[in-house]
Amino acid sequence: MAGLASHSVLSVSNLTKYYGNFKALDSVSFTVDEGCVYGYLGPNGAGKTTTIRIMLGLLKPNQGEVQIAGANPSKDPVQALRSVGYAAELPVLQAFFTAEQLLDLMGRVFGLSSQTRRDKVDSLLDLVGLKEWAKKKIGRYSKGMVQRLSVAVALINDPVVLIMDEPTIGMDPEATAHFRTLFTNLSKEGKTIFISSHLLDEVERICTHVGMINKGKIVFNGPINQVLEGFTQRWVVEAELEKVTENIVTSLKALDSVNDVRVEENKLTIELREKKDVRGEISSEIFKQQGVLLSLNLHKITLEDAYLQALKGGQ
């Protein structure tokens, strides 16, 4: 990955946040190096948005701190956020502005000159596919269009760090693909990208690093190849049978190489004890129990599997 460097531009250390008695974040720590595309994963209510809002200085942590480019956004937002772009999850933008007016206002906040603002507004609206809607009030936009405009707002200052909370939610498949390419291109330009997402496929495609959070605690943090490697200790064989019987399941469970068997209609998910292809052994056992095998695949681990296992481990 181009632009990977050794020093961190975003550092979150020991972050703890309470909402009343509810502990939303529990000593969350991670760092994001310059040029990385960091995927932040977790189920609903895990603490992803809370982490991001603390990173932006919108929420105050009960404990711990955030450093962006060496500054704490809660204490020095001007220094910390001047090189940050942020696109919120299902953003609400000022409905009385047009896209042009909103981007111009954001450019002013960042202190861009009027000529730079004009150029930026034009190019960004073109980039997010809203040029024809530039002079229309945001109140008339669809959710997907607001989301796209939110990404344009995040890019107005040519940020070094781009923080995006579920950036493609509400977008149609074509726009989603377009924005995935955009994020990949931005990372190739050396921008550090922090993406919170439910879409594991999206994260697997574009991220170099992954952080997984569950119930306010980080359950994994590291390079994406490490997460896949780390959770491939147990291989899985998926078998589709004409009919699954109790005998087949019992005999498979009795095999030394099998750790566990899960049944879903006529499909078996067989978790192996070791990284070893034992499909021959499994198929002969099924035949022995007079089962009719329709398909048998050694399942390669995906980020989704790793994610689900990490969540299971964190509970």
Add this chain to the structure above:
Amino acid sequence: MVALRRISTIIGYEWRRALAQKKVLALIVVTIAFQTLVMVVAYELYQSVGTAFLGSDQGFAWVFGVLQGQSFFVQLIAIVIAGGSMSEEYEHGTADLLLSKPITRVEYLLGKFLGGFFLLAIVGALITFADVILSLGFFGAQSGLQFAPLLFLAIVYASLIFFCLSFMFSEVFRGTTLAILLAFTILIASSIISPILDFLYGISSRALPTWAATSFPSFLMSELITARNILPASDPGALAQAALIIAVYAIVSILIAAYRLLTSDVTKKRA
């Protein structure tokens, strides 16, 4: 300088936000309409009962008209503008957009406050100007017009109390309806008890809370001109106390709002 630029950006933003609300524009129109009505009624009374209505003060009809509009409608506009200033951003979820940018919360607060207050000042100028024109039209040549800018400034200053109270409620409770309702209740309550407070002041010379909010412009004008049918008797002590009370209320309200903003989370929806 950079901080001033950011504050001025928020001021411009706040103007557009406030003017985008139809209720503010509607209130301005209603205020002008009310003043026109006051002038028409005053003129009709003047025509039917001769000099008995304003007595010898018809030359100061413009002062009468401005004070009528100021005592209630300008305060109401102040309450509506300030009541939504902070809270609507939380209610709509738009506070995130600005506060996740390189801008301090103090700059944000100042920009919002000054933006709303400057807008109110423009409304005050518009009302004063409209009344001067109406008075000239209905009652002919007017006296003391050189004091019109001073009366305008007094109106703007007097509106600080309810503007700041409403602004404080808006930030503290983060609910527009509640903020407007609370400030409006205080305005109505102070109008009701105002004669009692005036009486208490008359016998004790001690100012009481909210007493000065709507009376400051009258006190100022009574120091500048003599119009007994329109204005109270000159009382420099009352004027000074009124000015002090307005300042204290405004400063305390702003400090409470600032404390709330600086020490709490930026909420997305009203709690």
